[in-house]
Amino acid sequence: MVEYIAFDADDTLWHNQSYVSEAHAQFKLLMQEYLNGSYDGRYLYETEVRNSKHYGYGVKSFGLSMIETALELTEGRISPEHIRFLVNLTKEMLAAPVQVLPDVEAVLDELSGDYPLMVITEGDLLDQESKFVRSGLSEYFRCIEVVSEKDPFCYSRILRRHRIRPEEFMMVGNSLRSDVWPVLEIGAQAVYIPHRPTQDAERLQMDDPKPRLYVELEHIGQLPEWLEARLLAA
Template sequence: MNSIKVIAFDADDTLWINETYFNDAEKQFCILMENYLSHQSTSAILFEKQINNLPLYGYGIKGFILSMIEAASQITNGTINIKATDHIIRIGKDLLTKPVELIDDVESILEKLQGKYKLVVATKGDLKDQHRKLHKSGLGPYFHHIEVMSDKKELDYQKLLKRLDVQPEEFIMIGNSLKSDVLPVLDIGGHAIHIPFHTTWAHERIDFEVIHPKFTTLKKLSEIEKLFNI
């Protein structure tokens, strides 16, 4: 850890709870569609729509809402009515007003790291919604830079490092997704810490073990104290 100058945190399910709310919203959508399909089949169609729509809408709640409407149209063979559409929109709007619930120990860890390292938020999703959550979280003052990325691929991280004027070996990324927060950072020569969340979107899962000298898995955020000797 001696070479680290910048510590970047993912936001959703690393700083605060997120996927739990999406799971609840998906359950509501499945209940709305249960006269047409089983919950499992509805979830499968919704997931397919989300993945197909990522190049158009990107990550976030607004794309999720549009994908639900598109999935409902397919499930009902184009007969979805205005009342059901309004219900879907309400499900999405409810997501946009959810409270920001911090992950355990987040603020105490940031307090100990601040001043010793340059702290950064590196997340993806809807720009306005991520800034809303950051504002409501009260964590903004701890961070030197906020980056809401359209995606988290190698090129996206390389652009971030260039803006921060930092070398890969001086950068560490902390997040709950091996696919987005770990693998691309390791591929460009950076360090990464994985802190699993109890639920992960299927699109963010991988089916192999990550073994790398610059990679560490922690059970919870508070274990960073020993790692960074703070």
């Protein structure tokens, strides 16, 4: 029986990948100036994946990856003005308005009366804390965990600290890699709510090799009804 529900933040509670996609597009235009239009976009993504083990996840990591990729692709020819452009682009992403996804607040308001709600999200601590303040959603959560990597060890450590048994825990998120597979590995439950841009990006890294032991919903607005039906069936 589920007693505790945790949510991912970026692209589960609010828009995030749309800002990243726009930055990718601007970076691509910049690189095409130096590479005679031949840049296809994959180099920056590969640098992001490679750097995640050094910088973690988040906008600051993305900004460093843009600068590193630009230096590599241009063999150091990129101008100081364009480096400054990439720094300012990163700052704009950090200051971007927090756009809560449809149905999120209504769902949290409904579920918070029946379940202790948590957030477990990857990213930069300062950036994520700022997003929560600006989102207006903090009041619905008992605790907010910002971590560098969501793997089985991370989830197990959080559950032990809060004295939650895995069979009582459910994670809701938009990433198979970080919100679903590691949660299943520790014996907990997961609800997968795809977010198209993130879904497309994950497909560049991996397929879905595991049995469908998780539930997939079209959007977060379906979550309360699904939980109620599941409870009645039990």
